[in-house]
Amino acid sequence: MPRFAYLSARPQHSAADAEYESFRTAARLEPGELDRVDLVHERLPADAVDRWAGFVVGGSPFNVTEPEAAKTDEQVLLEADLARLATHAAEGRTAALFTCYGIGIATRTLGGDVSRGYPEDTGPTTITLTEAGTRDPLFGALPTRFSAVTAHKEGSAAPPPGAVLLATNDACPVQAYRVGERLYATQFHPEPTARAFTERMAIYRDDGYFDAMDYEAIAARVHATALSEPPRILRAFVGAF
Template sequence: MKPFLILQLRPEDEASDDEYAAILRTGELAPANTHRIRLDRDPLPDLDLARYAGTIVGGGPGCVSDAPADKTPIDARAEAACLSLMPQITDNDLPFMGCCYGIGILAHHLGADVSKARYGEAVSAATCTMTPDGAIDPVLTGLPAQFDAFVGHKEAVQNLPQDTKHLLSGDACPFQMIRYKSNVYATQFHPEADANGFATRIRIYKDKGYFPPEDADALTAMVNAADVSHAPRILRNFVARYSGQM
């Protein structure tokens, strides 16, 4: 089968490696069936995305809505690399799954407002609710009408981008999952993350402004008690659909 392109933006080795392992595990992918690029350190080669089964973008500490002067050189470079691929993806309706950071990149590219004005969510297990369009989407096949997934983000999509479908909603953040055209998906939550992985991120990012550092232990206890067992099916379904197994 064609490989899946995995694009990562986390500059911390432990966080990046743990995220990659989670994507492999959740998507039931072998490393040999992926092409991993760490945009925090690796230059983006000239890519023909039609040669891949799909593109998966992980999360990261950067925000697309930050002023250019407030972005670190690493975040700015990774963001520019991601945005450079979006015309190829959206113009050709190529399979894409953007996780957390990916929804900001997609919505920004489509001209929607992405900002910190509203809808940011503290580190938590947020309840996602299926919309009518979500109930008939193949990537959400087999998921219940409501399920919890891990979130933690400062910025959010403020309005539904043009020509997109709203698949999953939430109370604090309305746009938890969207689809552009037929094959371009993005989630505000982390479908790849389990409790151990999110606890690792809490430890690594405790001084990055997502929460008061003194709350790290309580948040770790919270994620260990949460049930996010349904969310990983989204990545499994995505991989299965675009590798021809669904």
């Protein structure tokens, strides 16, 4: 049985399929080495932390900050499952890497604040490691400053209580953190290539992340950006756990 599982929170099948492949290839896992759980349509198994050694959580068009009454039943259920996983990882019972939408779930679950005050435009951004980040087992081998891609409508000014801030930038102060030794979270996307990210952009072209008329210009900036460093986090994650 594969040691790791990808947890999808994307209702769009094409986006979920592509994100799975991006995580798998970035982590350099062979086909069959990364399981997949579609949390939009199925619950996280009760024995998940016994079934898999670790988890990677992808992004989503959902937002943590949406009013609870406005959330679909699917979103409510998958957020509950991800919150349970975040608790288990924070307690050291499993390893998990929450990305983009996932970082919001982890932050809220662990007592932090998520708001619409720290969005980032779709496209490349510069990430800076904190001093703690330079010493972290997963992040420490990266350059102090590197490029990554983002696309989100919410974020945080500070990590949740007990978390160690690993990476930041001016637009969204919390770009990555660690809780304990086995829970990691990133606001930026560590997994996609430039091509995969721009293909994902096309799927969400009319979802308010950017002006649809700007697609070509943003895509050109993404393709002109070196995205070699973020996948190293995924390779370190699967190597560590």
